Amino acid sequence: MFDKKDHIIPLDRFIDNALYHPSKGYYMKKKSFGKSGDFITSPNISIIFSEMIFIWVISYWKHFYTNKKINIVELGAGNGEMMHQIIISSKKFSNFYKNCEFIIFEKSKKLIQVQKKRLKGLKVKWSKKLNKIANKPTIFLGNEFLDALPVKHYLKINDKWYERYVEKVKGIYRFKNINCDIKKLEKKLNFNVSKNQKFLEISFDGIKLLKELNNFITKNGGSILFIDYAYLNRRMFDTLQGVKNHRKIDILSEVGNADISHLINIPFLKKVAKEQKLEISYKSQREFLLNLGILQRADILASKKSFLEKANIYYRINRLIDKKQMGDLFKVIHFYKKNNKFKLGFK
Numbered sequence: 182m183f184d185k186k187d188h189i190i191p192l193d194r195f196i197d198n199a200l201y202h203p204s205k206g207y208y209m210k211k212k213s214f215g216k217s218g219d220f221i222t223s224p225n226i227s228i229i230f231s232e233m234i235f236i237w238v239i240s241y242w243k244h245f246y247t248n249k250k251i252n253i254v255e256l257g258a259g260n261g262e263m264m265h266q267i268i269i270s271s272k273k274f275s276n277f278y279k280n281c282e283f284i285i286f287e288k289s290k291k292l293i294q295v296q297k298k299r300l301k302g303l304k305v306k307w308s309k310k311l312n313k314i315a316n317k318p319t320i321f322l323g324n325e326f327l328d329a330l331p332v333k334h335y336l337k338i339n340d341k342w343y344e345r346y347v348e349k350v351k352g353i354y355r356f357k358n359i360n361c362d363i364k365k366l367e368k369k370l371n372f373n374v375s376k377n378q379k380f381l382e383i384s385f386d387g388i389k390l391l392k393e394l395n396n397f398i399t400k401n402g403g404s405i406l407f408i409d410y411a412y413l414n415r416r417m418f419d420t421l422q423g424v425k426n427h428r429k430i431d432i433l434s435e436v437g438n439a440d441i442s443h444l445i446n447i448p449f450l451k452k453v454a455k456e457q458k459l460e461i462s463y464k465s466q467r468e469f470l471l472n473l474g475i476l477q478r479a480d481i482l483a484s485k486k487s488f489l490e491k492a493n494i495y496y497r498i499n500r501l502i503d504k505k506q507m508g509d510l511f512k513v514i515h516f517y518k519k520n521n522k523f524k525l526g527f528k
């Protein structure tokens with residue numbers, strides 16, 4: 182996983198390699214999604230999840246851009262399930278559909294192939310660069326996208342700050358902490374992060390990407406909607422986890438054979454948003470989906486089904502909204518520009 186000459190690399194570069202190394206990276210070779218994969222995401226649990234996202238998107242368009250052209254861009258589309266359902270639902274609304282350009286922004290070549298297969302025959306494009314997307318109002322969507330980006334770790338030990346690196350010794354990966362200048366880091370971020378913290382988990386890739394998205398919507402109009410694993414504590418802690426066969430594992434074991442993700446820290450994200458002059462609202466996945474009418478939609482879908490099919494629909498929805506399952510752990514996060522009064526799902 183290491184370049185030959187590098188025996189030690191920063192944690193975020195290690196994660197990036199473990200997931201996207203051209204031949205050995207997890208997302209470059211494995212079938213990760215679904216029951217037979219390592220984890221399952223909301224669009225793969227129930228199509229109703231993607232239908233709710235679609236309702237949010239079309240309502241946004243109606244509110245601001247009726248009869249105007251718009252881009253719907255999905256960031257990190259996995260196996261393409263969410264985009265598939267969004268396009269299928271859009272087709273039922275011809276005015277919206279004809280004004281929409283559907284675009285996927287995806288890093289993994291392997292997953293692009295999977296997506297192309299799933300979305301065959303549908304009106305969708307892939308874009309490798311955000312700055313190549315046509316200048317028009319744009320809704321950026323990402324499910325489990327932010328929480329899949331690489332992070333850096335900083336640790337305070339005996340009043341000194343260290344950055345976490347990964348080294349490989351005799352074939353075994355292990356962490357190594359190296360002195361760092363936390364003031365320099367705060368200067369780069371342009372806000373204070375270390376006060377009252379003993380541990381920091383930061384995705385600079387995420388911050389950079391958010392900046393690009395922000396620039397885009399500042400210029401062209403639109404919003405950013407993310408659905409991610411997230412937590413609300415002010416105190417940050419180590420949330421990094423490997424996942425294989427639906428089980429949590431140490432990120433240094435099974436390198437390249439397991440997914441790696443983390444939890445988004447909402448107080449930190451608020452600081453990032455403020456620094457970038459972006460507004461932010463969030464709700465638990467449960468509240469957001471209930472606000473959008475997921476139960477009413479389930480009732481409609483279930484009404485003409487057999488008892489077993491009905492049970493299956495409600496069982497899946499329960500997974501998405503139950504407080505002990507995905508309902509509370511996942512947060513829907515809306516980034517928008519000042520004076521944007523669109524609050525659907527977030528009231």
Ligand SMILES: C[S@@+](CC[C@H](N)C(=O)[O-])C[C@H]1O[C@@H](n2cnc3c(N)ncnc32)[C@H](O)[C@@H]1O
Nearest residue numbers: 208222257258259286287288289292324325329
């Ligand atoms: C955990 S998966 C979620 C997939 C999908 N959204 C879902 O819910 O099933 C993360 C996705 O983001 C993609 N990804 C990660 N980092 C990316 C980046 N920097 N640019 C574009 N795509 C990225 C991955 O390849 C993968 O498709």
